[in-house]
Amino acid sequence: MKQSLSFTFSIWHRCLGIMLMAAVWIAPLQAAIETYQFDHVVQEKRFQSLTAELRCPKCQNQNIADSNAPIAKDMRAVVYKEIKAGLSDKEIVDGLVNRFGDFVLYKPPLNRYTFLLWFAPLLFVLIGLAAVVSLARRAGRDAVTPPRLSAAERERLARLLSEDAASPAANPVKPE
Amino acid sequence: MRRVVLFIPLLLALLLGLLLYYGVGKDPTTLESALLGDPVPAFTLPTLHDPQQMLDQHFFKGQVSLLNVWATWCPACMAEHPYLVDLAAQGVRIVGLNYKDDRDAAKQWLIKRGDPYVQNLFDAQGQLGFDLGVYGAPETYLIDAEGRVRYRHVGVVNDAVWAQEIQPLMLQLNQVPQ
Numbered sequence: 001m002k003q004s005l006s007f008t009f010s011i012w013h014r015c016l017g018i019m020l021m022a023a024v025w026i027a028p029l030q031a032a033i034e035t036y037q038f039d040h041v042v043q044e045k046r047f048q049s050l051t052a053e054l055r056c057p058k059c060q061n062q063n064i065a066d067s068n069a070p071i072a073k074d075m076r077a078v079v080y081k082e083i084k085a086g087l088s089d090k091e092i093v094d095g096l097v098n099r100f101g102d103f104v105l106y107k108p109p110l111n112r113y114t115f116l117l118w119f120a121p122l123l124f125v126l127i128g129l130a131a132v133v134s135l136a137r138r139a140g141r142d143a144v145t146p147p148r149l150s151a152a153e154r155e156r157l158a159r160l161l162s163e164d165a166a167s168p169a170a171n172p173v174k175p176e
Numbered sequence: 177m178r179r180v181v182l183f184i185p186l187l188l189a190l191l192l193g194l195l196l197y198y199g200v201g202k203d204p205t206t207l208e209s210a211l212l213g214d215p216v217p218a219f220t221l222p223t224l225h226d227p228q229q230m231l232d233q234h235f236f237k238g239q240v241s242l243l244n245v246w247a248t249w250c251p252a253c254m255a256e257h258p259y260l261v262d263l264a265a266q267g268v269r270i271v272g273l274n275y276k277d278d279r280d281a282a283k284q285w286l287i288k289r290g291d292p293y294v295q296n297l298f299d300a301q302g303q304l305g306f307d308l309g310v311y312g313a314p315e316t317y318l319i320d321a322e323g324r325v326r327y328r329h330v331g332v333v334n335d336a337v338w339a340q341e342i343q344p345l346m347l348q349l350n351q352v353p354q
Contacts, residue, residue, distance in 0.1 A: 101210035
């Protein structure tokens with residue numbers, strides 16, 4: 001009897017769990033979507049690609065397709081309206097950039113202000129590469145060219161190698 | 177020579193530290209207005225107090241003014257409001273842009289908290305706000321006597337913002353004969 005009771009209990013738990021999860025997963029999906037009707041599938045594709053490429057100015061790093069912010073909703077509405085009015089993609093994007101600045105573009109334009117933004121990573125990689133190359137070269141050079149020995153020192157070396165336990169006092173090291 | 181080379185990473189670290197220190201305290205969410213130097217976008221909007229009275233962009237010609245974007249649903253606007261009342265008392269011309277708000281609620285709000293605005297534009301749909309590039313209230317624009325946008329501050333205007341960012345520019349604009 002105890003066993004069947006616990007079985008029923010867990011079924012309720014499971015149902016509740018599934019309902020809760022469904023509610024939690026579905027709720028945010030509902031929040032960011034208005035339904036827009038398009039005359040043609042090309043228009044719908046343009047809308048989807050434009051809203052995926054434009055950044056929400058309030059959200060720091062969400063595109064206007066995903067963002068819940070009021071300004072993103074307004075921007076989606078404007079993109080929809082302008083697509084239906086027949087504006088080109090460039091005109092729509094330019095209109096938004098004129099109002100909100102380059103920040104709404106995920107790909108910033110290349111000008112003297114954004115020069116560092118574009119090239120700093122490459123610059124750092126090049127500096128790093130230069131450092132690695134020069135270090136490797138220096139290490140390689142040291143390994144390949146051992147310090148030169150004079151004839152007398154070579155003789156001493158041979159003697160030392162052949163002898164066992166040569167006392168350091170008998171063979172003082174000559175400073176180079 | 178090798179000794180000197182060893183100091184290069186230290187130098188780079190110091191430079192990086194300076195760069196990062198420069199960013200401390202700066203709000204990364206504020207954007208510069210894309211309209212700097214451009215005229216206020218063309219608009220025709222009713223005023224808050226009189227729905228029959230329409231104003232357009234020529235309203236800004238003739239004097240330097242602040243354009244404050246606000247709404248009753250914006251808690252930061254509530255915090256900013258007393259300071260605006262102060263500024264208005266000092267003679268600063270402040271035009272309000274009531275952004276996507278409820279007319280009655282907005283009127284009540286001003287009765288309760290004081291009205292620093294020489295006029296209040298009622299932008300129910302947020303159309304002028306959108307054209308200005310408003311992305312969150314409160315925002316305050318500095319408009320010169322030719323009706324051009326000269327500065328935008330995103331966020332609350334307080335003593336520090338006024339003294340360091342807006343007032344110097346306003347004084348400069350007032351000196352230049354328009």
